[in-house]
Amino acid sequence: MRIDVVSLFPDFVRQCAAVGVVGRAQQRELLQVETWNPRDYSSDRHRSVDSSSYGGGPGMVMMIEPLRAALAAMRDAAPEPAHVIYLSPQGARLTQGRVEALAKLPRIALLCGRYEGVDERLLAHEVDEELSIGDYVLSGGELAAAVIIDAVGRLQDGALNDAQSAEQDSFSDGLLDCPHYARPVQDALGTVPAVLLSGDHAAIARWRLKQSLGRTWLRRPDLLSQRVLDAKSRALLDEFRREHASQGQAREEPSRQDDAVE
Structure with missing residues (x-):
C-alpha cells in the first residue's frame, strides 16, 4: 500500500x-x-x-x-x-x-x-x-x-508479527478489548486471574469475551446499543453485571462498618 x-x-x-x-x-x-x-x-x-x-x-x-x-x-x-x-x-x-x-x-x-x-x-x-x-x-x-x-x-498483511493481534484489538468486532496481564503472576498491585493460568483455552476465550462485553457496557455503552447480541453474549454480559454489582456491594460493606464504629 x-x-x-x-x-x-x-x-x-x-x-x-x-x-x-x-x-x-x-x-x-x-x-x-x-x-x-x-x-x-x-x-x-x-x-x-x-x-x-x-x-x-x-x-x-x-x-x-x-x-x-x-x-x-x-x-x-x-x-x-x-x-x-x-x-x-x-x-x-x-x-x-x-x-x-x-x-x-x-x-x-x-x-x-x-x-x-x-x-x-x-x-x-x-x-x-x-x-x-x-x-x-x-x-x-x-x-x-x-x-x-x-x-x-499496522493492518497491512505481515506488518504485525502476529496477525491475530489486529483481530483482537478494541473495536475490531465492535467491542472494547479485554484486560491483559504480563509477568509476574503476583504483585503488590494484584494477581493475574486464575483462568488465564489454567491452560483451558475454551475457558480463557469465555472469560475474555465476558470481560470485553463488560468493559464495553461500563465504558462505551453506545457501542453495545449498535449491536444485536446472541444468546451466549447476552448471558455472559448478564453474568458480568451480576459480578460487578456484587463487587460494588463488597466494597461498600467496610465503609459502612467504619461509619458504625465512629
Missing part, C-alpha cells in the same frame, strides 16, 4: 512513520509513505501557500494553486489512483471500520490543512472524503495523518 501526505511539515510526518510497526512495515516493503510540501509548488519567490480570508476575520487560508499543483504531482508519481482525504474536524468520525476499509485500498493521499483551513473550492474538486479523529481542533492535520498512517499501516 502507498500513502501520500501533502503537508507543510513533511519531516514530522516522515519521522512519525519511521518508527514502530509502521516503520517495520516500510522496511518490509509492505507500506510506502511519501510526502509532498505545497511550498515546493508555490509560484512566488516567498513560497507563499496562504492568504487572508475573503470576508474578513482572523487567520489565513491555504490557497488553491500550491495545493492543486502538489496534488497533481502526487497523482503523477505513481500509476495507482489516489483516494484523497482531507483531515478536518468537520469530517466524518474515524472508526475502526473505516480504517479497515482504507487499509484495503492500494493508495490513499492525506491532505493536511493549516491556519484556518483550505480554500473550499479545492476541497470540492480535489478531495474524495473528509475525516476527523475527534471533536477537537489541532494546529494542523499532521497529527491526524500520523494517526491514520499508523492505524492503516
Whole structure:
C-alpha cells in the first residue's frame, strides 16, 4: 500500500512513520509513505501557500494553486489512483471500520490543512472524503495523518508479527478489548486471574469475551446499543453485571462498618 501526505511539515510526518510497526512495515516493503510540501509548488519567490480570508476575520487560508499543483504531482508519481482525504474536524468520525476499509485500498493521499483551513473550492474538486479523529481542533492535520498512517499501516498483511493481534484489538468486532496481564503472576498491585493460568483455552476465550462485553457496557455503552447480541453474549454480559454489582456491594460493606464504629 502507498500513502501520500501533502503537508507543510513533511519531516514530522516522515519521522512519525519511521518508527514502530509502521516503520517495520516500510522496511518490509509492505507500506510506502511519501510526502509532498505545497511550498515546493508555490509560484512566488516567498513560497507563499496562504492568504487572508475573503470576508474578513482572523487567520489565513491555504490557497488553491500550491495545493492543486502538489496534488497533481502526487497523482503523477505513481500509476495507482489516489483516494484523497482531507483531515478536518468537520469530517466524518474515524472508526475502526473505516480504517479497515482504507487499509484495503492500494493508495490513499492525506491532505493536511493549516491556519484556518483550505480554500473550499479545492476541497470540492480535489478531495474524495473528509475525516476527523475527534471533536477537537489541532494546529494542523499532521497529527491526524500520523494517526491514520499508523492505524492503516499496522493492518497491512505481515506488518504485525502476529496477525491475530489486529483481530483482537478494541473495536475490531465492535467491542472494547479485554484486560491483559504480563509477568509476574503476583504483585503488590494484584494477581493475574486464575483462568488465564489454567491452560483451558475454551475457558480463557469465555472469560475474555465476558470481560470485553463488560468493559464495553461500563465504558462505551453506545457501542453495545449498535449491536444485536446472541444468546451466549447476552448471558455472559448478564453474568458480568451480576459480578460487578456484587463487587460494588463488597466494597461498600467496610465503609459502612467504619461509619458504625465512629
